[in-house]
Amino acid sequence: MAEMRAFPGDVADVVDQELDRLLPAKHDGAETLVEAMRWSLFAGGKRFRPALIFASGRIFGGLEKELPATAAAVEMIHTYSLIHDDLPSMDNDDLRRGRETCHKKFGESTAILAGDALQAMSFQVIADDANLSEQTRLRLLSGLGYAASRMVAGQQLDLEAEGKEISIDEVRHIHENKTGALIEFSVFAGAVIGSARAAEIDAIKTYGREIGLLFQITDDLLDVTETSESLGKTAGKDAAKNKATYPHLLGVAGAKKLADEAAARASAALQQIDRQTEILKKFVYYLLDRGS
C-alpha cells in the first residue's frame, strides 16, 4: 500500500533543531542517559504531534517563535511513552521505527530513566519558554499534565484488556486516553498559543478527539495489513497479543467505515471555525489514506 498523501506540514526540521538545542549531545550530565534519550528522540519519528501544534498555532495566529518549544515538549512526552510502552513488562518490543528499542540498545533501567527524564524535561521546557505569556504557559502545563496522566491511564487499561473480550466502547475509551489525549492536547496547544476564542477551542478539541480516533483505527489497520519492514516496527503484534483492536472487533471493512465516520466528524468540527483550516483537513486525508 503506497501512501498517497504526503505528510502535512513542514516542521520536522524546526522541531529537530529545537530538540537538539534543548538536549544537546555534548553536555555535562549523565552521558549514557542523554545518549538513550537522544536515541529515541531522533529515531526518525514523523513529528506528527508537533505538526499538529504548528498547524493549529498558525491557524489561530500564533507566532512562529511561540511554537517550537511546546512542539518539542510534546514530542518528548510522546517519545517517553513509546520507550516505556516498549519495555519487556509492557509490550515487549525490540523494534521501533526500524531500529532497536531503547531498552534493547541501552538496557532496561536506562530506558526507564530516559523516559522519566524526558517527561520531566518536557514540563520544564514549557515553564521556561519566555516566548509565551505566563498565563499561556500555565494553561499548556495544566493541559499537558492532564493529557500525560490520561495517556498513562489508557496504557494501563490497554494492558489489562489483553486477552480479554472487551466491547467497542471499551476499546474507544482506552484509546481516547492512550493515544487521543496527547493528539487532542496538541491541537488545543496551538489554539491556546494563538488567540482562539472559547467556541473555537471547543471545536478544535472535537477535531482533535476525532483525529485521535482516526489515528488509532488506521494504526490498527496498518498492523493488520502491513509488514514489519514497511512499518518499521513489529507488525501483527496486536493479533499476537490478542489485543482487542478495531479491525478485530469490527472486521477490516467495519473499521474502515468507523474511520470514515470519524473523518467526517473531524471535518465538521473544522467547519465551525471561521479561519483557514485547510491544513488541518489535510491531516484527516493523510490519516484516512494510510489506513486505506
Added chain:
Amino acid sequence: MAEMRAFPGDVADVVDQELDRLLPAKHDGAETLVEAMRWSLFAGGKRFRPALIFASGRIFGGLEKELPATAAAVEMIHTYSLIHDDLPSMDNDDLRRGRETCHKKFGESTAILAGDALQAMSFQVIADDANLSEQTRLRLLSGLGYAASRMVAGQQLDLEAEGKEISIDEVRHIHENKTGALIEFSVFAGAVIGSARAAEIDAIKTYGREIGLLFQITDDLLDVTETSESLGKTAGKDAAKNKATYPHLLGVAGAKKLADEAAARASAALQQIDRQTEILKKFVYYLLDRGS
C-alpha cells in the same frame, strides 16, 4: 539505636489530606493504577520534603494555604522515584516502608505506570494551584522540572557505579543529584512561595544542598547499622550490591565526621538569613541524630 530527636514539623496530616483530595480512592479513572499510586503514596512516608517546604515557606512569610499543593506535588515526585528505583531492573527491592513495594504488589508494568502518572500529576497540581501567583507557579514548575531531571541523572549514575571503585567526589556528585536535588528544591520552593530575597534564596539553597548531603550520609549509615525490621526496608543492601557509600569509602567514623561538617555548613547558611530559622536548624539535628 533510638531516635533521640522528634521529626521536625507537623504537616503530615495536612499533606495526607491534600494528597487524598488530589488523588481520591473513588474516581472514574483506571482503578488499579490509582490503587497502585495510592499504595505507595500512603505507605507511611515521613513527609520529609513536605515538612521542609512548610518550614521554609513559613519562615519566609508564605501563607498556610499556599503550601499544601506544592508539598503534595513534591511528595508525588519523591514517591514516583521510589517506585521506579525499587523496580527489578534497578535496585530490585521487595520491601519499602515495611511493606511490599509497588511492583511486588501490583506487577511491574503497573508500577512503572503508577510512577509515570505520579510525575505527570505533580506538575499539573502546581500549574493548577490558584492559591499561587502565575509567576510563582512557573518558578516552581521550572525548578521542579530541573530537580526531577537531576534526580533521574543521579539514579542513572548510581546504577552505573555499582560494583566499581569510585571516588568520594563521584559519590557526592551522584547523591547531590539523586537525593539532593529534590531536597534543595523543597526549601527553595518554600522560599519562593514566601517572599525571600535573592540573597536569602542563595542561602537557603546552600542549606538545602548541605542537608541533602547530610541526609544521604546518615541514610548510608543507617543501612550499615540498622536491621531491616527497624528500617522498614532491606538493610545492608548497599554492601550487598557493592555500592560505594560514604561509610564504605570513609569508614563509619569518617562518614560521621563528614556529616558533622555538612551540618556545620548548613547551620552557617541559616545564619545568613535574618529570620526565625530555628525549625530548619531542627532538621539538621534530626538528621545528625539518626546517623549517630
